[in-house]
Amino acid sequence: MDLSVMFFGADDASAGHAAKYGDILAIAKAADQLGFTAVWTPERHFQQVGQLFPNPALLSAALATATERIHLRAGSLVLPLHHPLRIAEDWAVVDNLSRGRIGVSVATGWHSRDFVLAPAAYEDRRERASRDLALLRRLWAGEAVEFTDGAGGRVAVTSQPRPYSAALPLWTTTSGSPRTWEAAGRMRTHILGATIGQTRDELAAKIRLYRDAYAAAPNQPGAPPEGTVTLMAHTFVAATDELAREQAGGPLKAYLRSYVAQTAANKQGVAGSQGARVDALSEEQLGALTAFAFQRYLSWGSLIGSPETCRKSLADLADLGCDEVACFVDFGLGADDVLTSLTRLADLSREAR
Known part of the structure; x- marks a missing residue:
């Protein structure tokens, strides 16, 4: 099993955004040296959670020049927020800068506020x-495709620059x-999911459906x-289970609370009326x-948890049919704690391959 590092965005930028980007670079460099498979960065807009990540191509371009072997993935x-030509151009640049170390997981988008950028696409x-x-x-692949130009005519264009890699590794992101x-399987993309919010049996059934x-x-x-x-799984490896839960408990609870609040701010919620129900909760209930x-x-x-606890969890995920765990590390822990955890996790990564 491969282990990668995922950034998803805690909401504390009290030290300033520049310092946070410095932390991301330091963690990505460490992950590269420790042998992790990839670094994932998201696309988020206009939210407290994820405020550092408006453009994964831009950040991946920076990471491409700071790393040597680790893959850089969105x-x-x-996808509906962007013209496909723009995506092909941007990621071809990153592909060339990284010498073929890229991948993209595409999502439909879910939060109505994101679509300020493309309201007609919601x-x-x-x-x-x-x-x-x-x-x-x-x-x-280099195919000339017709689009409408500024004069209203149809014109065939070929995306430039040409990428370093012959094929673009594609994932489909699922919220569950x-x-x-099933659609990801039909389109023959990889799939990016999460362990949170579902039982082991539910996840096993979805993996079988995809396969x-x-x-x-x-x-x-x-x-x-x-x-x-x-x-994706929230990750923090400490010397013991007790220390891991003590250090991760406060930041993770705060992150989960912020995420629930973000869901409540969506006009439609995750499932139509869910946002309204969450918004009605008192502080004590929340x-x-x-x-x-x-x-x-x-x-x-x-x-x-401890290395032994996390080793067992990784073995269980492998038994389910998981090929890679994207370790979500930036849910509020300090950079030093994340780096210490990654060092412990690197030992597990070598065992899991």
């Missing part, structure tokens, strides 16, 4: 994402819907014979909900 890129964002993913593959797992759909799907340009299942989520997550799905 986790995730909100309602049919799922259809747009599916259409543009196929188009992105064609552009990456079985339909998305079956992938095996039955026709070949796609640049797609490998088998897809990669990447699962605190109790966060504490419950934290305890449940510790029981299954996280990599928070």
Whole structure:
């Protein structure tokens, strides 16, 4: 099993954004030297959570010049917010800077506020994402594709610069819907999911659904014979379980609380009316909900604990059919704590391969 590092965005920037970017560079360099497979950076807009990450291509370009072997991936890129030509151009630059160390996980987007950047794309964002993913593959392969130009005419253009890699490694991001797992298999992309918010049995069923759909799907340009299942998990490895939970407990609870508040701010919520229900909770109820989520997550799905506890968790995820764990490290811990945890995790990474 591969282990990678994922940034997703804690909301504390009291030390300033410049200092936070310095932390990201330091952690990415350490992950590169310690042998991790990849660094994932997301796309987030106009939110407290994730405020450092408006453009994964831009940050990955910086990381490409600061690292040597680690892969640099968008986790995730909100496809309906962008013209596919812009995506092909930007990531071809990063691909060349990194000498072929890139990957992109595409998402449909979910928060209505993100679509300030493209309000007309919100309602049919799922259809747009599916259409543009196929188009992105064609552009990456060097195919001339027709678009409307400034004079209203149709013109065939080829994306430039040409990428270093012949194929663009693509993931589909899922928030948990079985339909998305199946769709990713049909499109023959890898898949980026998360352990949180579902039981072990539910996750096992979704992985089987994805594998079956992938095996039955026709070949796609640049797609490998088998897809990669990447699962995100909050990660902090300490000397003992007690120390890990003590150090990670406060930051993770605060992060979960901020994430719930962000969900409440979405006009439609995650599932239509969920945002309204969360928004109606009192502070005491919200605190109790966060504490419950934290305890449940510790029981299954996280990599928070001693090396032995995390070793067992990794073995369990491998048994489920997981190929890679994207270790979510920036949920509020200090950079020094994250770096210490990564050193311990590197030993587990070598064992897990």
